[in-house]
Amino acid sequence: ACAPITDANADLVHYVGTRMNSVAGKIKTRTPLDVTDTAFIENSPLSIGLVLKTAVGTEQEDATIATMSDLTAKAYVLQMLVDLYNRATLVMEKAKELLSKRSSAAAGQDSETCKAAIFADNLDDQVAGMNEKIYRLQLAARESYSASATELATIFRILDHMQSVDHRLYALIAEKYGTGVAERTLR
Structure with missing residues (x-):
């Protein structure tokens, strides 16, 4: 059995949510960001600073952070795996380069000890x-990220459509029966 991970940042979704809450809270209270919050925003693969400023400005920070x-x-995971893949490729190229070089033994030493094999x-x-x-x-992370982004876009399209229907319905009822009836019926 594996021992549980005790690192406080092991749950990346929780960590990101906590950092986003911290940044949003400081934006809301106009408190300067600390080093950790600044690093989080600067290293985020998404434009999270702008998203949080907009969320606080529209009083939607809880919903935005949850979403x-x-x-x-997932974007962080993808970014880390791309970086890891690039570094591993570099290591592989360096290893090939080292293995292809021929070396000779020092004076009086056995040449077998110098073979890369x-x-x-x-x-x-x-x-x-x-x-x-x-x-x-990396491919699996990309697929997961893409699926989440598509799901989020679909949710926003549905919400936009529902809001549009609500506005049209309000306008129809208000036109036919007055704004008072429309307010009581739909709000």
Whole structure:
């Protein structure tokens, strides 16, 4: 059995939500952002600072944070996996470069101890396998992020449509029966 992760930031969605709440609270009270909040905004893969300013300005910070924390966490995961893949590719290229160089033994030493195969048996295959796993994780993260973004866009389209229907219905009732009836009926 695995031991539970005790890192307070192990749940990325919770961490992102907590950071977003902190930033939104400081925007609302016009308190300067601390170093952690500034770093969070600057390193966020989405324009979270602008989103939070807009949310606070429209008094929608709770709904915005609830909606955006999952998407932002998935964007972070995707960003980390892309970075990991790029770094692993660089390591693989450097390993190939080192393995391709021929070295000779120092005076009086056995040349067998200088062969790269001794310390790097199957290194190329191992690094390539690691890169392949990272790439598959990256694709899965991209699909998850894309699905969340599509779902969020669909929800916003439905809400926009419902709001449009509500406005048209209000206008029809107000025109036919007056604004008082429309207010009592729909508000």
